[in-house]
Amino acid sequence: MPIRSPRGRAAAYRTIWQWPLRSPARLAVSAGVLLAVVLAVSAVLGRVAPDPAPTASPSSTTGTRAPQTTAPSGASRTPTPTALPPIPELTPSPLPVSSAPAAALDVAAQWAAAWVRPPDGTPPAQWLEGLRPLTTDEYLGVLATVDPSAVPATRVTGAPSAQRVAAGSVDVAVQTDALTLVVLVVLTEDGVWRVADYDRAA
Structure with a gap:
């Protein structure tokens, strides 16, 4: 009640x-x-109470911000490129002309004798076969484009003479009835001398 x-x-x-x-x-x-x-009640009030405002640092109260520096790490460093010294052009070391190997002079003379214009009617392939044993494989491909009937010389008229000698190569002059050949003879990997180029003497 x-x-x-x-x-x-x-x-x-x-x-x-x-x-x-x-x-x-x-x-x-x-x-x-x-x-x-x-x-x-205290626990409930603590959960709903707002976080206190962050305390301003001395630098922020004056309107200026203290600079922050970070030590660079080794992984973020960019390597400075290093300039390499210029590479000098490689040239063969000249040797005395008297040191020219006799085998190189002999190959030059044989090659010049096979190079002169063959008799009329000789097939180009036959002329090329005469040069094959004395010529490098690389230069033989160049000679395959030459018309032997257009070769001005018909015979060799002088002995071979060394013009320039270097380690593994010799420039040999060979006189013909039309011009003087300058034949480049090189020592191949298998240890034999072969013709790798030729030109007319100046």
Whole structure:
């Protein structure tokens, strides 16, 4: 039945707050319940409270920002390109003309004798075969494009003479009845001398 009079409500309130005081056990239970309620309220308020504003550093309050430096790491460094010295052009070392191998002079003389214009009607392939044993494979392909009937010389008229000697190569002059040939003779990998080029003497 509800309490309708002020006196009755006051008596009810007095009974409630006097209840913990009637025994130590009731007082301990009441204190524990009150402490739990306070902790729960504090936890709820801590969760919803906004974060405090960050404290301004001395540099920001003056309007200037302190410079930040970062030590460069070894992985981020770009190597400085190093200029290489120029490479000198390779040229054969000249040797005394008297040191020209006799085998190289002999090959030049034989090659010139096979190079002069053959008799009329000689097939170009036959003329080329006469030059094959004395010519490098690379230069033989060049000679395959030559028309032997257009060769101006018909015979060799002088002995071969060395004009320039280097390690592994000799320029040999051979006189014919129409011009003086300058034949380049080189030492191949298999240890034999072969003709690798020729030109007219100036």
